Amino acid sequence: MNEGSRAQWLDQAQKIDARIEKLRPEAERHVVGQHVISQVLLKRFAAPFGSNGLKLVPFNLDHPDRLHKMASPRQCGKVPYFARFASASLEQLWGKLETRIPDAARAVDRGDVFQHEHHVQTLKDLIALHLVRSLNYRKVHERIFTKVYTETRTALLTDKSELLRRAVLQRSGLHLAGPQGLAAAADEILSPHLANFDNGADFRARIEDTFAKAKEMISGAGLEILMPAAGEFLLGDNPALTIQQSETRTAFNVAIGDSTAIVLPFGPRHLLVGRTPRNGMSVTTEYTVGFLNRLQIEAAEERVYLRPRSGQDAIVRGYLKQGIRSARGLTR
Secondary structure (H helix, E strand, C coil): CCCCCHHHHHHHHHHHHHHHHHHHHHCCCCCCEEECCCHHHHHCCCEECHHHCEEEEEEECCCCCCCCCCECHHHCCEEECCCCCCHHHHHHHHHHHHCCHHHHHHHHHHCCHHHCHHHHHHHHHHHHHHHHCCHHHHHHHHHHHHHHHHHHHHHHHCCCHHHHHHHHHHHHCCCCCHHHHHHHHHHHHHHHHHHHHHCCHHHHHHHHHHHHHHHHHHHCCEEEEEEECCCCCCEECCCCEEEEECCCEEEECCCHHHCCEEEEECCCCCEEEEEECCCEEEEECHHHHHHHHHHHHHHCCCEEEECCCCCHHHHHHHHHCCCCCCCCEEEC
16 A cells, blocks of 8 residues: 655645644544454454354464454454544544445345445445555555655755745745754744644545545456355455565555555455456465465454454464565565
């Protein structure tokens, strides 16, 4: 997932600033326990346990040999204060989509989903949602902001220093004294942007904007739904993955525009593949299921989610013992 280049980021700055100001009156309206993985999706990996309701296994990849206790879908996939600015309205935006997922899921299970274009669109939007409402996207946002902020400040102190001096002189009638005065002026100009980053406002506005763009980029392409010939799919805590495939290697978390496909597990028996050349459901090999599961493990921040008593825990442990996690790409 990628928010674009420094130039694209700066081009959007005015639009983002305007959106932040519109959101500012609701800045403190929060949802504390925000799900980054839809509960509807988590429920598809869960199994009923009598009066205890649906349960699934959150498997901690950093501690694979400990006892992994079952949990309800409500307890899983949460990030406290994922969005720290005006998160209530963001949850409302997500909710408009998530209320459509159960009907689309039933159509997938029946096998007639491609007879209903609105369900197909819902599944494409679900992929977009999990691309941007993700731990990976938040890390990308933080990395790009830090890079753009540093590069912009450096430019104000070097290549654009004379422009900065003239701007300060026109505004205040003061001549900047030495490098310290120049640095203070640069910091003053950039301080509102830094404040909007620190309080989460920039992230809040950009995630909404990126969601709209991701939906648009995914909507026009095809959607395939894979079903395993053997085995089953698992779900990572960064479940939607943009992938770029070559003859020998598959890279993940690439920019949407650079991806050859976007994958999202949709239960043990189904996996969504966006940005494909065609629509359809197909059965995939046990090898491909294993490969896609390894991608989920590689991309996960901390956990993968398993169907209870599926035997997947032993498979995950076996893969982790190979010691190749976090390679950011897999050899095919």
